[in-house]
Amino acid sequence: MAVFTYKCPNCDGGLEFDAAKQKFVCEYCLSEFTMEELKAHFNEEELSAQAEADAKQEREHEHVHDGDDGDMLMYNCPSCGAEIVTDATTAASFCYYCHNPVVLSGRLAGEFRPDLVVPFTIEREEAEKRLIDWISTKKLAPSDFCGKENIEKMSxxxxxxxxxxxxxxxxxxxxxxxxxxxxxxxxxxxxxxxxxxxxxxxxxxxxxxxxxxxxxxxxxxxxxxxxxxxxxxxxxxxxxxxxxxxxxxxxxxxxxxxxxxxxxxxxxxxxxxxxxxxxxxxxxxxxxxxxxxxxxxxxxxxxxxxxxxxxxxxxxxxxxxxxxxxxxVPISMKKLLIRFICVAAPIFAVLCILGGLLF
Ligand SMILES: [Zn+2]
Ligand SMILES: [Zn+2]
Known part of the structure; x- marks a missing residue:
């Protein structure tokens, strides 16, 4: 199995890295763990060795699961067993059904094991706020683009x-x-x-x-x-x-x-x-x-x-x-038209008045 979920030692829920706290948090029981605490619980070396073995099997695995689209690969969620569809370069994702985070350890092993990682320091809430501030300076952006529903799709x-x-x-x-x-x-x-x-x-x-x-x-x-x-x-x-x-x-x-x-x-x-x-x-x-x-x-x-x-x-x-x-940023034709009318209408009115004065 090349898929792995860091599970909360207290309740077995999926752990996520919290960029603001720089800690690992469980959204089920709200426990928090530092990297040191997590390392004490999960033997990273053992995981890496397992990942190396997984990586070796990966080729065969990919071959077996190749669908019509050669880039789509399927794995099973370690929490609920549902199928997780990934493309050839995905190394971490979520289960669509139980929403637990999964790491495809085989994709991060051997020559593909990174030396370094720059952790997120801007958390989702802050990122959404910054994006909304930035979009608010783009007056012609479509309304649904600035909407909460769209912003929440940020990954x-x-x-x-x-x-x-x-x-x-x-x-x-x-x-x-x-x-x-x-x-x-x-x-x-x-x-x-x-x-x-x-x-x-x-x-x-x-x-x-x-x-x-x-x-x-x-x-x-x-x-x-x-x-x-x-x-x-x-x-x-x-x-x-x-x-x-x-x-x-x-x-x-x-x-x-x-x-x-x-x-x-x-x-x-x-x-x-x-x-x-x-x-x-x-x-x-x-x-x-x-x-x-x-x-x-x-x-x-x-x-x-x-x-x-x-x-x-x-x-x-x-x-x-x-x-x-x-x-x-996309331009909303509706907003563009409204702006055009706002600018063009007064000019047209002025021209009419001038016309009236002249003739
Ligand atoms: Zn927990
Ligand atoms: Zn699942």
């Missing part, structure tokens, strides 16, 4: 990211020109002094962050970066309890060129800053050599909301740690 999702840190040796080689002109009598003189400039230095680039899930929301999730990685915790599956989570479907190799270009750009900027004032720079050549690197796999918290408009689906994302929001 807390952990998205997979690669965190790359590198120690780099950077070299810059360029030709710098200083130009001086002056006039003496009828002649303009130009003096061009040419320097060969060389710079070399050690640079530490920390926490280059790459979204490792290629799904519809990718661009939006990228737009709510950055996260404060310094506040990340060593990964524990328990943090996912009560949220959705996704596993990566992109590997670090696919970001190789992007990361190289990024480190080159940072290195060049930093070395250029040390050059001092020259009038012109020519033939700038930059090289980077990676001396040491650390790659980590982390889950990051994002509140997401989708809204089905007439012609397309709108996506919203809010950073679950900083509250940064991104998304495009």
């Amino acid at each position: 807390g999702v952990y998205f997979p990211f690669f965190i790359v840190s590198q120690k780099i040796n950077g070299h810059l080689n360029a030709e710098a020109h200083n130009v001086r002109t002056w006039i003496s009598g009828d002649t303009e003189h130009t003096e061009r002094t040419i320097y060969r400039v060389l710079r070399e230095g050690g640079i530490v680039l920390k926490n280059i962050t790459k979204n490792a899930l290629n799904k519809e929301e990718k661009i939006l999730v990228d737009n709510v970066l950055p996260f404060d990685i310094n506040r990340a915790k060593p990964f524990s599956m328990a943090y996912l309890s009560g949220f959705f989570a996704e596993k990566r479907n992109l590997e670090l190799d696919s970001f190789k060129e992007e990361i190289k270009a990024e480190t080159m750009r940072y290195t060049e900027d930093l070395l250029r800053d040390t050059l001092g004032n020259y009038d012109e720079l020519h033939a700038v050549h930059v090289e980077t050599h990676v001396k040491a690197k650390k790659n980590q796999y982390s889950l990051m918290p994002v509140w997401v909301l989708t809204y089905k408009g007439k012609d397309k689906i709108y996506y919203y994302a809010m950073n679950g740690q900083t509250g940064r929001i991104c998304g495009d």
